[in-house]
Amino acid sequence: MGLTEPDPTDEVLRALAEPRRRTILRLVAHDEMSAGEIAATFEVSRTAISQHVTVLKNAGLLTERRAGTRRLYRARPEGLAGIRAFLDEMWAGALDTARRLAEAERGLSDDVDAERTG
């Protein structure tokens, strides 16, 4: 057990931090597509796309189904749950802080106004 436990959030974000991989995800968000069909969409080699698909699969963002010699892929929305939670927490927390600060600043300029009018 010398392996450091990999953070699932980290793997998902690294997988998403690549334009082509996001494009692949969008391609298979609704319709199931074969590896060849996906690769045909791009202008890079089929090998490159296969590697991207592997990354997405390992990150839990894709499901694979075999049909004959073909492999059909589809987006797996649950794979996004982790970073959605991360973002929501960050968003809510920071936004709440921002609101609190806005209030404080408003209070401050009220004081200034009072000083000016006083």
Next chain:
Amino acid sequence: MGLTEPDPTDEVLRALAEPRRRTILRLVAHDEMSAGEIAATFEVSRTAISQHVTVLKNAGLLTERRAGTRRLYRARPEGLAGIRAFLDEMWAGALDTARRLAEAERGLSDDVDAERTG
């Protein structure tokens, strides 16, 4: 003009695809912190953290405020709006498809049950 326009979503995701940068974001989500204070949290050099901060700032995830010789940073939640939209779209779309498929499969196993009981 010879520059290809950078996709803001891409920049944000690349910025988030780094554990230390996410840690920095969490650090300044609620409380404003100086560059030195942030750097003191980590065990890498101050230079490295300064570069991470620059990346986050360029991605629109951080605001900078100068106070004397110090520079105070705070998380900027609006910077996350883009990828939140991306994720919500992806989530909704794929989840809707998943539901549709589940219905279809349920219909299929209903047929099987009917066949079995028939």
Next chain:
DNA sequence: GGCTAACGTTAGCAGCCACTGACACTCTTT
């Protein structure tokens, strides 16, 4: 069994990225 189609996998390479150390800059203090 032999052949083909549709894939994944490996090796090797170029470019990028996170890191460090040295240097430059900007306030504040005296």
Next chain:
DNA sequence: AAAGAGTGTCAGTGGCTGCTAACGTTAGCC
């Protein structure tokens, strides 16, 4: 103005990453 504190910036380096080309593998067909 000189000195020091607090930071950003630059150059260089090791490691990772996305790419291609060649090879290996599995399923269907003759």
